[in-house]
Amino acid sequence: MDDILLLDAVERYLRGEMSAEERTFLEEMRKKNPEIDQLVVEHTYFLNELDQFGSTKNFKHNLVEVETRLIEEGVISPAKLKGKAKVVYLWKRYRRIAAVAATIAGFVSLITAGVTSVYNNKQPNSEIELLNRKFTDLDKKVKEANNEIREVKGKIDPKFTLVSGGTGFLIDGQGYLITNNHVLKGKTIIATNDKGQQFYAEVCMRDDQRDIAVLKIADKDYVPVKILPYGISNSVNLAEPIYTVGFPKDDIVYNEGYMSSETGNKGDTLTYQIAIAADHGNSGGPVLNKNGDIIGILTKKAEGNGAVFAVKSRYIFNVMDALKKDTSYADIKLNTVNSIKNLDRVQQVKKVNNCVFLIKSYQ
Amino acid sequence: MSTLEEDKLILQGLAANDKQAIESIYRSNYAMIQAFILNNNGTYDDARDIFQEAMIVLFDKARTEQFELSSQLKTYVYSVCRRLWLKRLNQMHRFNGNLEHAENTVVVDEDMEQHEKRNADFTLMENAMSKIGEPCKSLLDAYYIQKKHMQEIAAEFGYTNADNAKTQKYKCLMRLKKLFFAQYKNGS
Numbered sequence: 001m002d003d004i005l006l007l008d009a010v011e012r013y014l015r016g017e018m019s020a021e022e023r024t025f026l027e028e029m030r031k032k033n034p035e036i037d038q039l040v041v042e043h044t045y046f047l048n049e050l051d052q053f054g055s056t057k058n059f060k061h062n063l064v065e066v067e068t069r070l071i072e073e074g075v076i077s078p079a080k081l082k083g084k085a086k087v088v089y090l091w092k093r094y095r096r097i098a099a100v101a102a103t104i105a106g107f108v109s110l111i112t113a114g115v116t117s118v119y120n121n122k123q124p125n126s127e128i129e130l131l132n133r134k135f136t137d138l139d140k141k142v143k144e145a146n147n148e149i150r151e152v153k154g155k156i157d158p159k160f161t162l163v164s165g166g167t168g169f170l171i172d173g174q175g176y177l178i179t180n181n182h183v184l185k186g187k188t189i190i191a192t193n194d195k196g197q198q199f200y201a202e203v204c205m206r207d208d209q210r211d212i213a214v215l216k217i218a219d220k221d222y223v224p225v226k227i228l229p230y231g232i233s234n235s236v237n238l239a240e241p242i243y244t245v246g247f248p249k250d251d252i253v254y255n256e257g258y259m260s261s262e263t264g265n266k267g268d269t270l271t272y273q274i275a276i277a278a279d280h281g282n283s284g285g286p287v288l289n290k291n292g293d294i295i296g297i298l299t300k301k302a303e304g305n306g307a308v309f310a311v312k313s314r315y316i317f318n319v320m321d322a323l324k325k326d327t328s329y330a331d332i333k334l335n336t337v338n339s340i341k342n343l344d345r346v347q348q349v350k351k352v353n354n355c356v357f358l359i360k361s362y363q
Numbered sequence: 364m365s366t367l368e369e370d371k372l373i374l375q376g377l378a379a380n381d382k383q384a385i386e387s388i389y390r391s392n393y394a395m396i397q398a399f400i401l402n403n404n405g406t407y408d409d410a411r412d413i414f415q416e417a418m419i420v421l422f423d424k425a426r427t428e429q430f431e432l433s434s435q436l437k438t439y440v441y442s443v444c445r446r447l448w449l450k451r452l453n454q455m456h457r458f459n460g461n462l463e464h465a466e467n468t469v470v471v472d473e474d475m476e477q478h479e480k481r482n483a484d485f486t487l488m489e490n491a492m493s494k495i496g497e498p499c500k501s502l503l504d505a506y507y508i509q510k511k512h513m514q515e516i517a518a519e520f521g522y523t524n525a526d527n528a529k530t531q532k533y534k535c536l537m538r539l540k541k542l543f544f545a546q547y548k549n550g551s
Contacts, residue, residue, distance in 0.1 A: 053488040
């Protein structure tokens with residue numbers, strides 16, 4: 001106990017909180033007692049170290065904060081991927097383009113070879129031109145035919161009627177989508193991606209209380225997405241910027257806003273209150289934070305004040321746990337690794353769009 | 364206001380850990396440093412690292428009482444970054460012997476030495492802090508780093524009164540001190 005008093009005294013002494021009387025007393029003690037003197041010196045040194053540590057830590061904290069803001073503003077260039085990761089990244093990014101380019105290159109060289117051998121020096125130019133024109137004509141016709149096919153394909157059997165709709169997003173690249181339960185009022189469900197491709201989807205699970213439903217795209221045309229860009233995160237901060245992408249109309253729409261409250265309507269703990277422009281079709285869409293992590297599912301709009309609510313992302317985990325008890329769904333894997341954190345918003349949204357679907361439900 | 368006076372104001376802000384001061388140093392120097400690092404075998408990441416470290420050097424220096432800048436802030440920042448980068452290159456064996464021509468730099472040897480010692484001390488304290496465990500860590504953090512009052516801390520941590528919190532704080536501090544000086548003696 002004496003030690004506590006002594007150290008307390010030393011701290012007050014160092015901070016200059018002692019009265020003149022106390023000061024003299026302590027200084028007297030130091031002179032008389034070398035042990036106390038040693039203790040004061042040692043403690044002074046240690047407290048200085050601690051103080052130095054504290055202020056450096058606070059400073060580092062501020063540094064990172066300022067840096068982050070400046071990166072967002074574009075004053076500092078964000079980290080670029082480097083080494084192997086970059087090659088892999090570029091390969092993934094341009095794989096399709098490379099494939100198309102290779103095919104075209106192959107095609108062109110074949111045609112050139114063919115054309116050269118057939119028309120080698122004997123044929124007059126006019127015939128080549130004629131052939132060329134026919135070829136262009138044919139190409140145009142093929143395109144028209146393709147368009148017609150697409151149109152026919154796009155038409156749903158007229159005996160079905162649209163009963164509800166909204167937005168959904170992938171949580172597993174194999175084709176598992178999350179949306180709101182209230183989006184799925186009908187029996188037949190069609191999910192359309194941002195390129196307009198349509199897929200049949202089946203309901204795996206509904207949770208009416210939390211208004212979450214899990215869909216599985218059950219369509220042979222669906223190409224699985226290997227890596228989802230966003231992770232799912234539970235942590236939110238009041239006032240942090242958020243954004244959403246969804247289908248309030250047939251084309252994808254981006255909107256941004258901020259986190260207003262950690263509870264929903266009348267203190268409802270299932271949802272967050274957010275401030276964002278949203279319409280009916282946004283229901284079931286992802287709410288992302290500035291890093292591109294999903295923090296909620298946009299759910300509904302309050303009558304009157306226009307407040308928007310989003311189901312907390314943690315319930316996605318809950319619903320998944322429940323779903324996984326069914327062994328046929330045991331292989332679903334939620335993506336928690338975010339690969340778009342360092343991209344700017346435009347690039348983030350480009351990646352997120354690939355994983356967001358227009359959901360329509362028909363009766 | 365002359366550049367010198369402006370620099371002085373910024374450094375005062377920096378010493379007080381003011382975000383605006385930090386930002387203004389970034390704004391007026393970062394592009395130059397990034398260009399320098401990129402031109403000399405470095406990446407965008409390296410540029411950010413080096414600049415951060417230079418900011419810490421500057422912060423430490425600004426806080427010492429007898430501090431006086433002998434050159435323009437810009438020159439000083441450049442000199443420190445150049446020195447830090449040279450060291451980093453040497454460590455990575457990437458240095459090919461010709462760093463971009465150094466005109467307009469000042470000698471920063473002493474500051475670098477200081478900085479390295481401080482850096483080592485910081486790591487020692489960080490290690491010691493990470494070893495004392497909870498609630499000691501949060502308790503000491505609240506008192507010595509966030510500089511909260513004992514009453515406030517007692518309430519926050521659920522102690523019935525400030526004296527109990529104080530006793531606990533004392534025990535924690537002793538443990539931290541022991542760990543810190545133990546490492547010190549080991550000469551790590």
